[in-house]
Amino acid sequence: MCKWILTNGASASSHLPCCCLLLLFLVSSVPVTCHDLSQDMLSPEATNSSSSSSSSFPSSFSSPSSAGRHVRSYNHLQGDVRKRKLYSYNKYFLKIEKNGKVSGTKKENCPFSILEITSVEIGVVAVKSIKSNYYLAMNKKGKVYGSKEFNSDCKLKERIEENGYNTYASLNWKHNGRQMFVALNGRGATKRGQKTRRKNTSAHFLPMVVMS
Structure with a gap:
C-alpha cells in the first residue's frame, strides 16, 4: 500500500499542490504495523x-x-437486655442470693433466679439477679461468686452449644490456657472453673423467658 502511494504520488505530482505532496510523503514514510x-x-x-x-x-x-x-458494625447488639432464668442441664435454676452466694434451686418461683442478661460486647454478657442486684462473676482462681459492682470478673462469654444449651465462660480468666465455665454440679453447688469443660453438661444452661 505504501509503495502504491509513493508511485502514484510521483506520477500525479504535476496535478497536486506542494502541501499535498508533502503530506503524501510523510504518510508513506511512517511505518505501519499491525x-x-x-x-x-x-x-x-x-x-x-x-x-x-x-x-x-x-x-x-x-x-x-x-x-x-x-x-x-454490631452496635445494635450492644445494650440488649433479656430477662431470663438459667435452667441447668442438671435441672437447677441458677440463683444469686442477697449475700452474693451463687447456687442452684429447684424452686421455679424463686425470686433470686430471675436474671437480667445484658450484652456488653459482641458475644459477651453480664448476668445480674434482679432481686439481689448481684452480678454473676468468676475470679482468677475460678471461683464463681456474686459481685455487687460490675467489674472484669463479671464479663462472661455466651455461646450456644450444639445441644441448644448455652455456656458462660470467663472472658478474662483461663486456667492453663483453657476456658473456665460457670457450672452447677448434681447438688446445685457451683464448680471451680478449673474443673469445667465446654462439653461438660454441668456447664450447660437453657435460658428461659420470664414473663413480666
Missing part, C-alpha cells in the same frame, strides 16, 4: 502491571469482601 490489542490485554506483562498497580493501594482500599468482616 498491533493486536487483545494480546496486550492477555499478556503476562499487562496482568502483572495491573496487579502491581492495584497492590500499591493502601489497605483501606481493599475489597469489600475482605474488609467487611473487620468494619461491620
Whole structure:
C-alpha cells in the first residue's frame, strides 16, 4: 500500500499542490504495523502491571469482601437486655442470693433466679439477679461468686452449644490456657472453673423467658 502511494504520488505530482505532496510523503514514510490489542490485554506483562498497580493501594482500599468482616458494625447488639432464668442441664435454676452466694434451686418461683442478661460486647454478657442486684462473676482462681459492682470478673462469654444449651465462660480468666465455665454440679453447688469443660453438661444452661 505504501509503495502504491509513493508511485502514484510521483506520477500525479504535476496535478497536486506542494502541501499535498508533502503530506503524501510523510504518510508513506511512517511505518505501519499491525498491533493486536487483545494480546496486550492477555499478556503476562499487562496482568502483572495491573496487579502491581492495584497492590500499591493502601489497605483501606481493599475489597469489600475482605474488609467487611473487620468494619461491620454490631452496635445494635450492644445494650440488649433479656430477662431470663438459667435452667441447668442438671435441672437447677441458677440463683444469686442477697449475700452474693451463687447456687442452684429447684424452686421455679424463686425470686433470686430471675436474671437480667445484658450484652456488653459482641458475644459477651453480664448476668445480674434482679432481686439481689448481684452480678454473676468468676475470679482468677475460678471461683464463681456474686459481685455487687460490675467489674472484669463479671464479663462472661455466651455461646450456644450444639445441644441448644448455652455456656458462660470467663472472658478474662483461663486456667492453663483453657476456658473456665460457670457450672452447677448434681447438688446445685457451683464448680471451680478449673474443673469445667465446654462439653461438660454441668456447664450447660437453657435460658428461659420470664414473663413480666
